[in-house]
Amino acid sequence: MDDLPLTLTIEEAGQVLQVGRNTAYDLVRSGQLRSIKVGKQIRIPKQAMLEYLGQFD
Template sequence: MSGGLRMIRKLDQPPKDFADLPLVLSISQVAQVLNLGRDTTYGLIRSGHIRSVRVGRQYRVPKTAVAEYLSA
């Protein structure tokens, strides 16, 4: 890949096992895993229901935060 590291991509298909998810997910990946829309996913992050980290102008969601949301 040219232009630096770009390791976070849209998942080709949802992983069959939670352990197969990357450690940190983008908003689109979280939306895909949870079968939600992008706007709904952003809403859950802004409301604090899903923990996230802001990196510049982008949000990143730790895999553990998705697990916490699902177990709540």
């Protein structure tokens, strides 16, 4: 996880989580995975990924 950028696209987050793009969008829409909007694009902060994954420890 150290080599991840500070923010990830939906596609990159899906790759990290090993889920499809639609599932990654569903996680964002449901609020399970925190995101920010940059213009029209959705970005997932690296910290949000760590928090989401930490739920399963």
